[in-house]
Amino acid sequence: MALPLLRRFLLPSFSLPARPTLQAGKTLSSSPTSILPSRPFSSTPSLPATYNQVRRGCRHAQPMRKAVSPALSTVLAPALKGVCLKVGITKPKKPNSAERKTARVRLSTGRIITAYIPGEGHNVQQHSVVLVRGGRSQDCPGVRYHLVRGAGDLGGMVVGLKGVVWWLGVEGLGEERVVFEDIVEGG
Numbered sequence: 001m002a003l004p005l006l007r008r009f010l011l012p013s014f015s016l017p018a019r020p021t022l023q024a025g026k027t028l029s030s031s032p033t034s035i036l037p038s039r040p041f042s043s044t045p046s047l048p049a050t051y052n053q054v055r056r057g058c059r060h061a062q063p064m065r066k067a068v069s070p071a072l073s074t075v076l077a078p079a080l081k082g083v084c085l086k087v088g089i090t091k092p093k094k095p096n097s098a099e100r101k102t103a104r105v106r107l108s109t110g111r112i113i114t115a116y117i118p119g120e121g122h123n124v125q126q127h128s129v130v131l132v133r134g135g136r137s138q139d140c141p142g143v144r145y146h147l148v149r150g151a152g153d154l155g156g157m158v159v160g161l162k163g164v165v166w167w168l169g170v171e172g173l174g175e176e177r178v179v180f181e182d183i184v185e186g187g
Contacts (some may be wrong), residue, residue: 069134069144071111079148082107084128087117092139100140103147105132115145119157128153 049058067073072080082105089099101117103124116137117124124130124147131151137143150156 068136071107071109071113071145072132072134075109079131079133080107080109081152082113082115082130082132084124084126084130085112086126087124090114090140090143093141096139100137100143102137102140102143103130105130105145105147107132113145114143115147116140116143117147117154119149121158123155124153130154 072078084103084105086104088102088104090102092098092100101122103115103117104112105115106112113132115130115132129152131148131154132145133148134144135146137146147154
């Protein structure tokens with residue numbers, strides 16, 4: 001009598017149900033308590049390294065990830081101002097074939113990098129002041145930066161000509177184009 005009473009006080013008030021067993025002629029009950037496992041899942045614990053394993057050099061630090069744009073990440077800046085030293089053309093890697101416009105830029109930190117000039121057409125020359133952001137050009141080796149269009153001396157993208165061609169038609173780009181520019185200017 002004392003043993004069941006003592007067991008009731010020492011054990012927690014809730015207990016997981018026993019593992020359901022199938023006997024001949026009986027089926028599992030569909031109550032939710034009978035579906036629960038009798039004990040929680042536990043994987044085999046990983047053992048700590050022994051002293052000899054540590055002496056042999058089993059512990060290695062995870063290698064640091066390389067920065068995509070290291071000249072910006074070292075100074076923790078999203079973008080930096082720079083002066084263009086040289087404008088050139090780079091050929092992309094193997095499956096692609098084009099002429100990618102690039103510029104050598106001296107950043108305000110003094111570092112010289114190669115940056116990609118996005119879009120069609122640009123007005124970057126030597127000594128142009130440009131804004132450089134991170135982000136590599138995937139098919140140009142060594143190009144890890146982009147120039148920001150519309151910032152500094154680099155002009156913005158030329159947009160809207162496709163809409164003008166659609167609105168006026170291909171034939172109407174001669175004299176009617178002047179009329180359209182007058183409409184835009186408010187004349």
